Amino acid sequence: MKNIFHQVEVFFNKALSLLHVQQNVGGLDVSDHVLRFAYYNGEQWRLQAFRLAPGVIKDGRIKNKDAFRIALLELKAEVFGAKSGKKKINVVVSLSSVNAYSQVFSLPLLSGDSLEKAVMLNIKMASPDDVAKMYTDWQVVGRDTAIGRCDVLSVFIDRPLVDELTEVLSSAGFVAMALESKALILARMLREKGASISHDQSYVVVSVDDVGIDFLIIRKGELYFEYVNLWRDLMDAKGQIQMDVFTAAIEQSIRQVMNFYGQHWPDSVSGVFIAATALYEETRSAVIANVSVPVASYTLYFKDQEISPNWLVAVGCGTRSINFGKRKKEISLLSVSAEETYLRDRFVNFMDFWRVLIPVIFSLIIVVLTGTDIFLARVQVTVAAESAAALKNGTIPGVATALDLASQFNQSVMFIQTIEKAADPKMPTVSAIADIASSSGITVTGISFPSGSGTITFTGTAESEDQIFSFEKTMQGDSRFTDVDVPLAGIQTPLGGGAFSFTMTLSRAK
Numbered sequence: 001m002k003n004i005f006h007q008v009e010v011f012f013n014k015a016l017s018l019l020h021v022q023q024n025v026g027g028l029d030v031s032d033h034v035l036r037f038a039y040y041n042g043e044q045w046r047l048q049a050f051r052l053a054p055g056v057i058k059d060g061r062i063k064n065k066d067a068f069r070i071a072l073l074e075l076k077a078e079v080f081g082a083k084s085g086k087k088k089i090n091v092v093v094s095l096s097s098v099n100a101y102s103q104v105f106s107l108p109l110l111s112g113d114s115l116e117k118a119v120m121l122n123i124k125m126a127s128p129d130d131v132a133k134m135y136t137d138w139q140v141v142g143r144d145t146a147i148g149r150c151d152v153l154s155v156f157i158d159r160p161l162v163d164e165l166t167e168v169l170s171s172a173g174f175v176a177m178a179l180e181s182k183a184l185i186l187a188r189m190l191r192e193k194g195a196s197i198s199h200d201q202s203y204v205v206v207s208v209d210d211v212g213i214d215f216l217i218i219r220k221g222e223l224y225f226e227y228v229n230l231w232r233d234l235m236d237a238k239g240q241i242q243m244d245v246f247t248a249a250i251e252q253s254i255r256q257v258m259n260f261y262g263q264h265w266p267d268s269v270s271g272v273f274i275a276a277t278a279l280y281e282e283t284r285s286a287v288i289a290n291v292s293v294p295v296a297s298y299t300l301y302f303k304d305q306e307i308s309p310n311w312l313v314a315v316g317c318g319t320r321s322i323n324f325g326k327r328k329k330e331i332s333l334l335s336v337s338a339e340e341t342y343l344r345d346r347f348v349n350f351m352d353f354w355r356v357l358i359p360v361i362f363s364l365i366i367v368v369l370t371g372t373d374i375f376l377a378r379v380q381v382t383v384a385a386e387s388a389a390a391l392k393n394g395t396i397p398g399v400a401t402a403l404d405l406a407s408q409f410n411q412s413v414m415f416i417q418t419i420e421k422a423a424d425p426k427m428p429t430v431s432a433i434a435d436i437a438s439s440s441g442i443t444v445t446g447i448s449f450p451s452g453s454g455t456i457t458f459t460g461t462a463e464s465e466d467q468i469f470s471f472e473k474t475m476q477g478d479s480r481f482t483d484v485d486v487p488l489a490g491i492q493t494p495l496g497g498g499a500f501s502f503t504m505t506l507s508r509a510k
Helices: 002-018 065-080 112-126 159-171 182-193 243-264 280-288 309-322 338-393 396-420 427-439 465-476
Strands: 024-030 034-040 045-051 089-095 101-108 134-144 149-158 174-179 202-208 212-219 222-230 269-276 295-297 300-302 305-307 443-448 456-462 481-485 500-508
Touching (some): 024 309, 045 065, 101 222, 112 134, 112 149, 182 202, 182 212, 182 222, 182 300, 202 243, 202 280, 212 243, 222 243, 243 280, 305 309, 338 443, 427 443, 427 456, 456 465, 465 481, 465 500
Parallel strands (some): 269 295
Antiparallel strands (some): 024 034, 300 305, 443 456, 481 500
């Protein structure tokens, strides 16, 4: 049953995408050397990387805006096709090369404005720079009602750096929904996707990537501490990192992190997870030599798709993007909150939906009316043929049925005439003949127009021959018509009583 619902959801999402109602979303990981984009197509993660030229981004700061914009456009074309240049892509972004500063502080159990005022005061004191030069956000990561305390995580990032990034992203058609730190993403992915993780225990994550070595403390699924060793701090004069220096950095840092944990929390660390894009075995050996807890690889699976460590951040961003409504209150380091971004996105999607739906509805109406017109034309031909055959054979019940159908058809013709009066120049003539026939007690069974300006043939029924001749005289006296004639041979006398059928020829006055 779940599989059926999943297939229906995939089909519905694809239909909305084809109508350009549902916007494409994904996760974008931006580092100094490579762009990584993760896009979930409803079945699995589609992962696309684009290597940046040297010097385009350095230490997370854009040095060449034009080259960065071109790289974003080429990445989008590889994922969504060559015609996606103007397509808007909603993304959750992470700057892997930037160490977003984070700090956890404790407050009494507060709520509402009191909590927010206390948090903002602590944020001003904890900010690594003038708070006006930073983008910052926060969230409560833990509550302990027994001691009346709550833990608040605050994150800071340089304001000009973010403004410059979002400007170039926007110019390339990427709409930033949220910006979050690599550490927060790794913590959330471990909490939500780690198969052997207990939310009541604490873990240490060691991440080794192209930026440096990152040590995280995760308590009850939340980020509580981060310590970073950047590669540039470990390089020698030649810009190289010796293996013994790398190993020493791992060993010293893991001991410091474990000691820091023991000084702040009474419970023990339950395990260490290693997310290494390279040097995994060397990192694992150095960690095992300095801890007494289980050490495992930080590798996640979505269904049967393995997510390798170098894609954890991009997929983590993508995971938040596809469930953004549920995560709008999580930390975002943009000029507006993630909740405001979410509401704006919902409004834009709502307007786009009606902008697409209204033309579709009108198109369907046109198709239905066209089909109705064709159907009525066929009914007219069928009724006329059946009426003529019935009158010729003297079948009175058939005549009655044909007359009833003809009456219904006449009403339909008058309705269609009202709709198509502006489009068809013959309608005024048909309307005039029909009005005179109606006032003379004549029932119309058919009006035939030749191509061009030839003789019009009119067929109808009347209760008596006098009624037919009176109708003929009225038509002859109308200045809009000429050559009005009712051949006597065209008057059919019914057998056994009933209506008289006749044929009239006439021309429109010039």
